[in-house]
Amino acid sequence: MTALRNWLFTGLLVIVPGAITLAVLNWLVGLLDQTLLILPTAWHPDRLLGFHIPGFGVVLTLGILLAVGAMTSNFAGRKLVQWGDRLVSRIPVVRSIYSSVKQVSDTLFSEGGNAFRTAVLVQWPREGVWTVAFITGAPGGEVAALLQDDYVSVYVPTTPNPTGGYFVMLRRSDCIELDMGVDAALRYIVSMGVVVPHEAAASSPA
Known part of the structure; x- marks a missing residue:
């Protein structure tokens, strides 16, 4: 029975990551294939070839982005x-949505932006409890004037879904900057601490 149980868990360790990866890729390709809807019906690859080949939407999306x-x-x-x-700024309702999305995308995708470039260690949700977070910028305007100190804007993601989280402003001195990259920090968060970043693993005592 012990051998059977070991084989079961070993099989899960081999199959589950691959199955989840294939499921995510299938969902992503299917989502990007919706880009084909912008083409005239007569130009759809399915109609031209007589059968469906997944991935044409990915190529079309990349082509549109590059163009x-x-x-x-x-x-x-x-x-x-x-x-x-x-x-767009003259259209009511639309302008508020567009301007908010544009500000966020400009911050995230701009080469000169600092958002989500640095992982830090912060005490959250109370003193003595630590978690990994990301610096997104610095407070500005009225908020910065009221704080009157060296504060940074920090995003504290939830686990295992980092797309949800909390926006907080902390003193820079309360944030410990980490050497690990953003990708490694995200893997650490998503895995709930199971996948230890290489930098941390390398520095830990044997």
Whole structure:
């Protein structure tokens, strides 16, 4: 019975990661394949070839991103984007949603942005309890004036789903900057501490 139990757990360790990875990839490819809906029906690969080949939407999405990036990287393209931004800013309701999303995306995807570039160790939700978090910036405006100290904006993700979490402002001196990269920190959080980052594993005593 002990051998059977060991074989069962070993099989789970081999099968589960692969199965979950395939499921996520299948969902992602299926989601990106919805991009094909922007093409005329006569141009759909399914209609042209007579059968469905998954992944065409991924190629189309990458092509659109590259094309838009190339077109908007010059002076004329940037002016066109600015004109579009001004147009959207005149539409009620839409402008509030668009401006919020644009500010977040500009912060996250900008090469010069500092959001989610640094993992830190903070005491949360109370003193003596530690967790891994990410610096997203610094307080500004009225908030910064009221705090009157060196504070940073910190995102504390939940486990095992890091897309949910808490936004807090802490003194910079209360945050311990970690050497681990953001990817390693996310794996550490998602795995609930099971997957130890290489940096931490290498520095731990044998």
